[in-house]
Amino acid sequence: xxxxxxxxxxxxxxxxxxxxxxxxxxxxxxxxxxxxxxxxxxxxxxxxxxxxxxxxxxxxxxxxxxxxxxxxxxxxxxxxxxxxxxxxxxxxxxxxxxxxxxxxxxxxxxxxxxx
Amino acid sequence: xxxxxxxxxxxxxxxxxxxxxxxxxxxxxxxxxxxxxxxxxxxxxxxxxxxxxxxxxxxxxxxxxxxxxxxxxxxxxxxxxxxxxxxxxxxxxxxxxxxxxxxxxxxxxxxxxxxxxxxxxxxxxxxxxxxxxxxxxxxxxxxxxxxxxxxxxxxxxxxxxxxxxxxxxxxxxxxxxxxxxxxxxxxxxxxxxxxxxxxxxxxxxxxxxxxxxxxxxxxxxxxxxxxxxxxxxxxxxxxxxxxxxxxxxxxxxxxxxxxxxxxxxxxxxxxxxxxxxxxxxxxxxxxxxxxxxxxxxxxxxxxxxxxxxxxxxxxxxxxxxxxxxxxxxxxxxxxxxxxxxxxxxxxxxxxxxxxxxxxxxxxxxxxxxxxxxxxxxxxxxxxxxxxxxxxxxxxx
Numbered sequence: 102x103x104x105x106x107x108x109x110x111x112x113x114x115x116x117x118x119x120x121x122x123x124x125x126x127x128x129x130x131x132x133x134x135x136x137x138x139x140x141x142x143x144x145x146x147x148x149x150x151x152x153x154x155x156x157x158x159x160x161x162x163x164x165x166x167x168x169x170x171x172x173x174x175x176x177x178x179x180x181x182x183x184x185x186x187x188x189x190x191x192x193x194x195x196x197x198x199x200x201x202x203x204x205x206x207x208x209x210x211x212x213x214x215x216x
Numbered sequence: 217x218x219x220x221x222x223x224x225x226x227x228x229x230x231x232x233x234x235x236x237x238x239x240x241x242x243x244x245x246x247x248x249x250x251x252x253x254x255x256x257x258x259x260x261x262x263x264x265x266x267x268x269x270x271x272x273x274x275x276x277x278x279x280x281x282x283x284x285x286x287x288x289x290x291x292x293x294x295x296x297x298x299x300x301x302x303x304x305x306x307x308x309x310x311x312x313x314x315x316x317x318x319x320x321x322x323x324x325x326x327x328x329x330x331x332x333x334x335x336x337x338x339x340x341x342x343x344x345x346x347x348x349x350x351x352x353x354x355x356x357x358x359x360x361x362x363x364x365x366x367x368x369x370x371x372x373x374x375x376x377x378x379x380x381x382x383x384x385x386x387x388x389x390x391x392x393x394x395x396x397x398x399x400x401x402x403x404x405x406x407x408x409x410x411x412x413x414x415x416x417x418x419x420x421x422x423x424x425x426x427x428x429x430x431x432x433x434x435x436x437x438x439x440x441x442x443x444x445x446x447x448x449x450x451x452x453x454x455x456x457x458x459x460x461x462x463x464x465x466x467x468x469x470x471x472x473x474x475x476x477x478x479x480x481x482x483x484x485x486x487x488x489x490x491x492x493x494x495x496x497x498x499x500x501x502x503x504x505x506x507x508x509x510x511x512x513x514x515x516x517x518x519x520x521x522x523x524x525x526x527x528x529x530x531x532x533x534x535x536x537x538x539x540x541x542x543x544x545x546x547x548x549x550x551x552x553x554x555x556x557x558x559x560x561x562x563x564x565x566x567x568x569x570x571x572x573x574x575x576x577x578x579x580x581x582x583x584x585x586x587x588x589x590x591x592x593x594x595x596x597x598x599x600x601x602x603x604x605x606x607x608x609x610x611x612x
Contacts, residue, residue, distance in 0.1 A: 132233075132235070133235075133236065134234070134236065134479075134480070136246065136275075136482050136483075137250075137482065137483060138479065138481060160277075161274075161277060162274070162275065162276065162277045163274050163275065164274070164275035164276075165275070177275055177276075179246070179271075179272040179275045179276070180236045180237050180238055180242065180246070180272050181235075181236055181237060181268065182237065182264075182265065182268055183268065184267075184268045184271045184272060185267035185268050185270070185271040186267075188271055207436070207437070207478040207479040207481050208478075208479045208480070208481070210233070
């Protein structure tokens with residue numbers, strides 16, 4: 102899975118620390134917990150699995166979600182430094198994936214990086 | 217429609233790993249977004265976090281009345297019960313926020329304060345001796361939600377305990393608590409409802425003559441950071457927006473708290489989603505702890521004894537290693553603390569010695585394998601979860 106992450110990016114922990122940024126400003130990498138975890142989906146996931154990161158718009162709500170290859174939404178990426186930058190990069194067409202670090206029916210922690 | 221006034225802060229915890237931007241205000245606003253038709257967050261937000269907070273609010277359909285600050289603050293935790301020194305507040309308070317709505321949830325904040333006006337207002341001061349009315353706030357009906365030592369009138373008893381060298385406790389004793397409630401209700405401007413949080417998800421509701429105890433509801437794990445915010449906003453929604461009876465609203469808040477601490481899980485579930493959640497039973501009687509491991513494990517046993525006392529438990533036996541284990545202690549061991557470098561062989565030895573604990577704390581990726589030696593035990597990799605399961609067990 103490490104092949105997705107460019108070598109020059111240093112590991113960062115996301116959250117309150119700003120994500121590490123190099124190159125075109127979209128080589129983001131951070132660790133975070135998903136919000137609004139869908140229990141039935143998350144319970145079936147394993148550490149090391151890869152999720153797709155995508156923008157969703159529903160009415161006036163605009164969010165970044167992590168979803169399985171089958172299109173099931175696992176949860177929302179929110180409440181961390183770098184979210185607005187991530188949204189901007191997604192709008193430009195940059196792709197990201199989320200590597201599951203821990204998943205259960207109630208919690209899903211991921212590491213997000215550029216595809 | 218509900219307006220939330222509360223802080224936006226960074227939160228960092230080592231065990232379990234947690235590094236997010238929340239604070240009471242942002243957490244409560246996100247929480248209630250799933251059950252309220254309109255939510256507005258009123259908050260001071262550090263400039264460098266503003267775009268990310270705006271994006272976060274937009275992700276949940278929450279509107280913001282956000283005031284830029286120059287003072288980012290981070291709350292650091294070792295584990296979910298142990299908060300390190302709080303961040304320094306700004307040298308001078310920021311100008312007051314002004315909030316007016318039918319339903320308002322007001323939290324105490326580090327940067328300043330909110331002057332609120334509402335028909336139904338819930339106030340969580342998050343500090344001792346804070347007064348709702350002193351800054352000109354008004355409420356048609358006021359509910360105050362506090363931790364036991366946050367009640368005005370407990371400060372003297374708290375200081376006395378400290379001066380006598382008594383151990384820390386999560387809750388004041390019954391007499392101190394009731395005296396503080398009586399003093400609060402004797403004030404000319406008083407809250408109509410007072411809710412006291414027990415720190416493990418339960419509440420005591422003071423409204424009429426008799427206090428009503430709301431049990432904590434059973435949870436598989438216990439992520440405590442922010443759980444009080446969730447209790448407050450769930451109550452504010454049920455009592456403020458839905459006009460539920462305060463006791464019914466408190467039950468919903470306690471159920472939502474149990475739902476939250478299993479993750480942390482946001483946003484709030486509906487009342488129907490949590491209706492089947494079972495109450496938990498508070499720990500009575502003496503607690504027995506056994507530690508397996510080296511010096512650091514022995515230190516952990518002593519620290520754990522202090523924590524369980526803080527949570528209201530009475531620790532009777534502390535044992536370091538199997539050699540010290542008297543045969544009389546084999547039965548009824550409540551908590552087995554296993555060092556992170558312990559092997560399964562040592563667990564097997566403990567099981568062979570007849571140890572069958574109720575809870576096993578083993579901060580190892582192999583923690584679940586302890587079940588083969590202690591099949592009836594709750595296995596926890598997370599320290600706060602282990603403490604929680606010693607103090608609370610699901611009702612059978």
